[in-house]
Amino acid sequence: MNEQKKSITMKDVAAEAGVSVGTVSRVINNEKGIKEVTLKKVQQAIEKLSYVPDEYARGLKTNRSNIIALLIPTIWHPFFSEFAYHVEKELLKNQYKLLICNADKDSKNEIEYIKLLEKNKVDGIIGITYSDIDKYVSSNLPFVSIDRHFSENVYYVTSENFHGGQLACRELVKRDCQNLAYISGVNKHLNETTERGRGFKAEAKQKNTNLYCLEMPEPLNQAEEQIRTFFEKHPQIDGIFTVNDFMALRVIKVLGEMGKTPVEDYQIIGFDGLRPAFDQPYLLSTIVQQIAQMAQAAVELLLKLIREEKIDQNVISLPVHFFEGNTTKKL
Amino acid sequence: MNEQKKSITMKDVAAEAGVSVGTVSRVINNEKGIKEVTLKKVQQAIEKLSYVPDEYARGLKTNRSNIIALLIPTIWHPFFSEFAYHVEKELLKNQYKLLICNADKDSKNEIEYIKLLEKNKVDGIIGITYSDIDKYVSSNLPFVSIDRHFSENVYYVTSENFHGGQLACRELVKRDCQNLAYISGVNKHLNETTERGRGFKAEAKQKNTNLYCLEMPEPLNQAEEQIRTFFEKHPQIDGIFTVNDFMALRVIKVLGEMGKTPVEDYQIIGFDGLRPAFDQPYLLSTIVQQIAQMAQAAVELLLKLIREEKIDQNVISLPVHFFEGNTTKKL
DNA sequence: CTGTTAGCGCTTTCAT
DNA sequence: ATGAAAGCGCTAACAG
Secondary structure: OOOOOOOOOHHHHHHHHOOOHHHHHHHHOOOOOOOHHHHHHHHHHHHHHOOOOOHHHHHHHHOOOOEEEEEEOOOOOHHHHHHHHHHHHHHHHOOOEEEEEEOOOOHHHHHHHHHHHHHOOOOEEEEOOOOOOHHHHOOOOOEEEEOOOOOOOOEEEEEOHHHHHHHHHHHHHHOOOOEEEEEEEEOOOOOOOHHHHHHHHHHHHHHOOEEEEEEEEOOOOOHHHHHHHHHHHOOOOOEEEEOOHHHHHHHHHHHHHOOOOEOOOEEEEEEEOOOOOOOOOOOOOEEEEOHHHHHHHHHHHHHHHHOOOOOOOOEEEEOEEEEOOOOOOOO | OOOOOOOOOHHHHHHHHOOOHHHHHHHHOOOOOOOHHHHHHHHHHHHHHOOOOOHHHHHHHHOOOOEEEEEEOOOOOHHHHHHHHHHHHHHHHOOOEEEEEEOOOOHHHHHHHHHHHHHOOOOEEEEOOOOOOHHHHOOOOOEEEEOOOOOOOOEEEEEOHHHHHHHHHHHHHHOOOOEEEEEEEEOOOOOOOHHHHHHHHHHHHHHOOEEEEEEEEOOOOOHHHHHHHHHHHOOOOOEEEEOOHHHHHHHHHHHHHOOOOEOOOEEEEEEEOOOOOOOOOOOOOEEEEOHHHHHHHHHHHHHHHHOOOOOOOOEEEEOEEEEOOOOOOOO
């Protein structure tokens, strides 16, 4: 039943090629300074025996696994799955593999995971986390954070959130909106998304428009109810910016129930640039984050940390842009 | 700069506790038959030194990594990300971790990945793949397939796709549709999704309704164009079933451009039960696959394979149900 | 340029 | 119930 195929080791290859294990090891590791003819012999032996090096033995010596972990609230969300997609692509190019860790909103989970990861020796962590795990990331594992600023000397990648907020405001005003609204959930832990609102408000002030804000503490409860009440109180609102795309969809739904249609009755801009899958369009008019580039930057940063290379900037902030979808007037 | 914190080994713990490494090992592995007092001593030493066992050394001996790989076309798709989400949850309960492998439509990629995984000794693979990799999965790595039937003795998990097709037909007929359409893309490699169409057609025949089919070879090109032409040719169609939810969205879009509105002018049912994120609603009326249960079944099956436990059925087919969304009449 | 060899940290006999 | 010791397969330092 069980093939029990006694696995081929370096010793077997060495014997087959008539060289020593040291030489085989050198070939495996692409070291240079190996005579052409021995190289050939070894490669042939490897081929013939279809030898594959044992990663555990290797890891035991080198203390590297070539695995990095992505610590996210949940992979079941288009932002994170798109991000993960690109991270995996980028890692693969560098011979690294990707471990997915759903922290699931529960910061206890995150901490558990970080411990687990230390124990299991992943080579580094990319973490998108909205809770308080500062003390733990100060571990000696290379760590790159997304969208969240931890203690001073942590490396992180984010978008130009403040500018995104400004942009949203400008686009609405450009489309003749005079009574603006900003709608968001508010996490008790400060994070980069707050900047979106700050940018929007700042720009609204400068543009001298009316501004109404609905900022609901998270976890949200009866958000629909709150949104409805808000719009009943301020029926004059004609331009809306939300902290993210899903919030925008919620608002559109509530307003739909109130008999209002986007563009016709109001305009709305989301944030994130979510697409349900790689071949799907954006959900609505939105401020697009360059998720692929964020992933790329995060991986690059992390690999530099792992390789202990010099890093010139520990914060990378990527530009965003406006996408004109079907919830704002065409210009 | 570098903390160089020389890592704690079993030896250190043994010394601290005044026992031998063998004993420490036994404690780590929860072996029984250890004197209460020594157990305490060791546990305290572990605690005090915050010792964590080295997984490489362990793997070297035991040949297990407690990592399993999920081989999917892309994580950036709500079906796969939901599936992955549940797989991860299930694995975590069993102390396993999840490696994500995007094969990206390219079956060469898949094969590369499988080789990589053998080399890196994951303990098993769960694979959702729509290409021809039969020969490779016959490797001696425990493998569970989703939605695709490989060689005879492969283990796989799927939904009752045929029945789902029947169900869709019944629901449309129940809602007074007389002129049905089935719309799908067709992959050159047969897979379980074909059953959806077969079920639908079979039921349509039995119900004696008119049936029009649009089956477009994949990869799709100018699908919108084809769909439009199809409906121009058959304007009488009033009930549509598509092979999946995204195809339904496409159809709705095209029909929208032709001035037709769901429910009002036609009814449409998708397949999959996609939700963009865990707290989002279904996209439309659809035949819902129980993704969580599929993930659970797949993990259970795989763990049994890994543990070489007896398996009574190598095919698990899970029930589906109809969700009444806003693209069919309310009953 | 290549061979030899000492461990890496753990599990697992075999003794006791 | 515990200790002693032999490797698991590899890398890297040293020798030649």
